[in-house]
Amino acid sequence: MKQGLMRVLLCVPLLGGVIAPAAWAADLPPLVSIENEVLRISLAQNDASITVTDKRLGLDWRQQVASGFRVVSPSINRPGDSIAAEIAGPGGPYALTLTMNPDCPHGFDAVLDLPGRKYTTPPAYPFPFAAPADDWFYVQNTTGEGMLMPLAKAADIKERYEFSGGQPWWGLTDLKRGMSARLNTFRSQAARTNVYAVPLRMHYDFFEDGGYQRLAKTYREQFLRSHPEMKKLSERVPARPAVASLKDAVYVYLWGASPDEDLNLVREMKAAGVERGIAVCYGRHEIDRALFDGIKDVDWVAGMYKMPTGNLFQVSRRRGWPADLLLGKVAPERFLASSNLAGWDRVCAKHLLPEWTEKAKGFIGDYGTQLFYFDTMVVQLAPCLHLDHPSTIEENQQARLQIMRATRDLGMLVGSGEGNSPTWALPELDFFEGLMSIRTYIDTPLSIPGGDYAKDLGDSEQEHVSLDETRRIPLYQLAFHDYVGSTWVWRDTNYQSAQFAWKKELFNVLYGTMPMWHIDRQLWDLHKKDMLASYQRIHAVRARIGFAEMTDHGWLTPDRSVQFTDWNNGDRIVVNFGDTPFTPNGKQPLPGRSFAVEGSK
Ligand SMILES: [Zn+2]
Numbered sequence: 001m002k003q004g005l006m007r008v009l010l011c012v013p014l015l016g017g018v019i020a021p022a023a024w025a026a027d028l029p030p031l032v033s034i035e036n037e038v039l040r041i042s043l044a045q046n047d048a049s050i051t052v053t054d055k056r057l058g059l060d061w062r063q064q065v066a067s068g069f070r071v072v073s074p075s076i077n078r079p080g081d082s083i084a085a086e087i088a089g090p091g092g093p094y095a096l097t098l099t100m101n102p103d104c105p106h107g108f109d110a111v112l113d114l115p116g117r118k119y120t121t122p123p124a125y126p127f128p129f130a131a132p133a134d135d136w137f138y139v140q141n142t143t144g145e146g147m148l149m150p151l152a153k154a155a156d157i158k159e160r161y162e163f164s165g166g167q168p169w170w171g172l173t174d175l176k177r178g179m180s181a182r183l184n185t186f187r188s189q190a191a192r193t194n195v196y197a198v199p200l201r202m203h204y205d206f207f208e209d210g211g212y213q214r215l216a217k218t219y220r221e222q223f224l225r226s227h228p229e230m231k232k233l234s235e236r237v238p239a240r241p242a243v244a245s246l247k248d249a250v251y252v253y254l255w256g257a258s259p260d261e262d263l264n265l266v267r268e269m270k271a272a273g274v275e276r277g278i279a280v281c282y283g284r285h286e287i288d289r290a291l292f293d294g295i296k297d298v299d300w301v302a303g304m305y306k307m308p309t310g311n312l313f314q315v316s317r318r319r320g321w322p323a324d325l326l327l328g329k330v331a332p333e334r335f336l337a338s339s340n341l342a343g344w345d346r347v348c349a350k351h352l353l354p355e356w357t358e359k360a361k362g363f364i365g366d367y368g369t370q371l372f373y374f375d376t377m378v379v380q381l382a383p384c385l386h387l388d389h390p391s392t393i394e395e396n397q398q399a400r401l402q403i404m405r406a407t408r409d410l411g412m413l414v415g416s417g418e419g420n421s422p423t424w425a426l427p428e429l430d431f432f433e434g435l436m437s438i439r440t441y442i443d444t445p446l447s448i449p450g451g452d453y454a455k456d457l458g459d460s461e462q463e464h465v466s467l468d469e470t471r472r473i474p475l476y477q478l479a480f481h482d483y484v485g486s487t488w489v490w491r492d493t494n495y496q497s498a499q500f501a502w503k504k505e506l507f508n509v510l511y512g513t514m515p516m517w518h519i520d521r522q523l524w525d526l527h528k529k530d531m532l533a534s535y536q537r538i539h540a541v542r543a544r545i546g547f548a549e550m551t552d553h554g555w556l557t558p559d560r561s562v563q564f565t566d567w568n569n570g571d572r573i574v575v576n577f578g579d580t581p582f583t584p585n586g587k588q589p590l591p592g593r594s595f596a597v598e599g600s601k
Contacts, residue, residue, distance in 0.1 A: 030044075031045070033083075034081060034083055034098065034100055035053075035100075036100055036105050037105065038055055038056060038106050038206075039052055039100070039105070039206060040053040041053075041100065041108055043096075043098065045071040045076075046070060046071075047065050047067075047069055047070065048069040048070055048085075048087045048125065049065045049127060050063055050098070051063070052108075052179075056208045060132075061130075061206065062129070062130055063126070063127035063130060064129075065127055066124055068089050069088070069125060070088055071085045071086070071088075072085070072086040072093070081100045081101075082097055082099040082100070083096075084096070084097045084098075089125060090124055091114075091124045092125065094112055094113065095113040095114075095199075096111070096126065104203075106208075108203070108204055109203050109204075110201075111200070112126065112200045113198060113199040114199070118197065118198055118326070119196065119326040119327055120195070120200075121193070121194060122161075122163075122194050123200070128161040129172065129204075134151065135150075135151075136173065137149060137150055137172070137173050137174070138151055138154070138170065138172060139173055139178070139180070139212045139215055140159075140160075140165065140440070141165030141166055141167040141168070141475055141476075142437075143164075143165060143420045143421065144420075144421050144436055144476065145438055145472055145473070145474060146216070146472070146474065146476065147440075147441070147472060148212060148471055148472075148473045158440055158441060161181075163183040163187055163196070164189055164440065166420060166423060167475065167479065168182060168183040168187060169183070169215070169219055171215040174211075176209065176210075177208055177209065178206075178207045178211055178212070179205060180204070180205050180215045180219070181202060181203075181204050182202060182203045182205075182219065182222070183196065183200060183201070183202055184201040184202065185200055186393075186394050186397070188323065188393055193320050195322075195323050203222075205218055212473055213478055213554075215475075216479045217479070219479050220478070220479040227426070227427050230427050230483060233246055233247070233430065233485065233547050234482070240411055240412070240413060242370040242412075245278050246546070246547075247543070247546030248539050248543045248546045249278050250274060250277050250278070250535055250539075251277075251280065251433075251487050251515070252269075252277050252278065252279050252517050253282060253516075253517070254280065254281055255523075256285075259287055259288045261521060262279070262281070262291055263290070263291050263294040263295070265519055266279055266300060268524065269519070269528075270298040270299075270300065272528060273535070274532065274535050275299075276299070276300070278301045278303060279300050279301065279303065280305055280371065280373055281302075281304055281305065283304075283305060287304070288367070292367045292368045296370070302367070302369060302371070303369065303370060303371030304363060304371070304373070306372050306373065306374060307374065307375050307376065307377070308349075308359070308374060309352060309376075309403070310347055311347075311376070311380060312347060312380045314340060314343035314347060315340055315347055315382070316335070316339045316340065321335065322381065322383060325382075325385075336385045336386075341386070344384055344385065347380065347384065347396075348384040348396065348399075349396050349397075350384070350399040351384070352403065353402055353403055356403055356406070356407075360372065360406075360410055360412070361410065364410060370411075371414070371415070372412050372413075373415045373416070373433065374414065374416040375418050376419060377400055378417065378420060378421070378425040379417075379418070381393055381397055384396060400425070401424075401425065401427070408430075414428070414430050414431075415429060415432065416433070417431075417432035417433040417489075419489075423480075426483060431484060431487070432485070432486050432487075433488075433490065433516075434490075435476055435484070435486030436507065436511070437466060437489045438466055439489075441466075442461065442465040443462075443491075444457065444491035444492040444496070446496070453493075453527075456497060456498055458497055458498075458499065462492065462497075463497045463500045463503075466492065467500060469561065472507075473553065474565065477512065477513065477553075477565075481513075481548070481550045482548060485513075486511075487513060487514040488515075490516065493516040493517055494516055494534070501534065503577065505534050505538060506595060508542075509538055509575060509595045510563060510565055511550075512541065512545045512550065512567070515534065515535070517531060544567075544571055544599065545569060545571050548569050548571070549567065551566045551567060551568050552564075552565065553565045557578075561576065561577045562577070562578065570600025572597070572598040572599075573595060573596075573598075574598065575594075575595040576590045576592055576594055579592040580592050
């Protein structure tokens with residue numbers, strides 16, 4: 001596509017580059033447009049809405065217009081392949097620039113500035129695009145995995161059109177065609193308040209073929225292009241052998257009463273057939289070298305739960321204070337004066353980097369640690385106001401990446417999560433805990449893990465929402481399965497609802513992800529038969545595709561009870577979530593609540 005094919009079309013007379021409001025006020029809404037051979041993008045002056053015409057389909061994408069917006073006409077200009085306009089309306093004024101790029105003829109960039117502002121809550125403008133018909137779906141990235149929500153039941157959709165999920169994009173599809181909107185600039189999801197850095201840089205894509213799978217792959221391609229240094233999990237193993245465990249191990253939190261009990265449990269699990277395990281100690285008891293040596297002796301990985309960065313409440317009990325600071329709802333001087341000064345040292349990643357690196361070396365030297373799990377490190381971002389080491393929230397994020405990088409440079413396997421799996425952390429992380437959850441919709445009522453399943457979630461709403469195969473889709477796995485390990489959250493592990501353990505297992509199988517168990521003496525004795533059988537089923541699949549790229553996902557029955565994933569090694573995993581056998585043409589029936597691997601080798 002050549003730059004010359006793009007041109008600006010103005011549907012109203014131009015007077016020295018200035019459009020006189022009187023020229024159009026009484027007539028049909030005048031448009032200013034740019035186009036290439038695929039798309040025409042038009043900005044309506046009377047309501048500031050954007051219409052995208054997909055010439056391949058003859059389809060007009062219109063927006064859900066809110067009232068009170070208009071283009072302030074004198075600011076429209078025509079630099080050739082872009083439209084710049086000042087928009088008046090609620091929350092404004094806004095400065096909008098729409099640009100077509102020859103490298104992406106089926107999309108455009110949008111830059112939204114709010115003059116005088118550095119951060120904003122999700123703005124009312126630009127409007128979201130509307131689905132062309134009622135039977136379309138909203139494609140959503142939750143805190144972890146994806147959701148496919150019918151727009152016919154739009155009221156069920158939470159945080160619609162916000163960039164609040166682990167991946168900062170949303171989309172629309174009828175499973176054949178689609179569009180997506182992506183945020184490329186900084187966002188903070190602290191305390192459930194979404195804050196975006198200003199100006200917002202967004203990108204919109206329009207697809208004539210391909211459903212949510214295509215949208216996920218598009219995000220993957222764009223992300224990997226902008227992070228060329230990222231290595232696949234399989235490529236990280238030579239430098240850090242412990243990464244290999246992410247392919248096919250079970251993630252185990254040890255809750256024994258002593259190091260001896262933990263070690264005996266690991267040895268028993270190994271002897272019983274749990275060949276590959278990651279054992280993580282939360283710190284219920286002191287760990288010792290013998291425990292970690294013993295774990296490594298059976299070829300498991302020995303890991304520690306740590307919080308190098310502390311909880312935001314250590315600075316202030318005011319909920320959501322980082323968002324309040326960013327949005328100017330509290331004066332920095334006043335907030336600093338009322339804060340716990342020592343608390344800043346615990347949340348300021350820049351300040352903590354040298355201290356943590358020394359600590360990590362100590363843990364590695366003392367215990368032979370192979371893995372660190374950094375609880376909430378990717379969640380609790382904040383600016384730092386401490387006069388000795390001030391930093392912006394963006395610098396805080398960068399420093400968190402540096403903490404992860406420094407820890408990996410020490411040879412460690414590094415994970416984080418527990419609440420969110422933001423893609424900004426992907427370049428320096430090996431796994432996300434909780435990526436399998438969908439906290440945007442529901443969060444486990446259980447508090448800090450008791451280490452047991454005594455508070456069995458039972459037949460809870462939690463499990464019905466989290467494990468709803470008719471709505472959940474593997475958007476994260478389609479994008480990054482070969483780049484990041486993922487598991488359930490520790491408040492909702494594989495056996496947290498005994499009656500749904502079979503279903504969590506089938507999702508691990510279908511998505512090629514890691515099961516998670518809590519183990520102490522009583523729990524192992526109680527569940528070992530079920531756990532061992534489950535481990536062996538999941539392991540048989542993950543040993544094949546644990547580090548592979550998920551190339552496709554879909555369903556084989558209209559009720560979506562039978563689903564498949566395809567992998568770049570040629571394997572297809574078919575899972576039957578239903579209770580009755582699935583009988584495909586010319587193939588063996590697949591019993592209810594089971595799976596099959598259709599391998600190429
Ligand atoms: Zn600081």
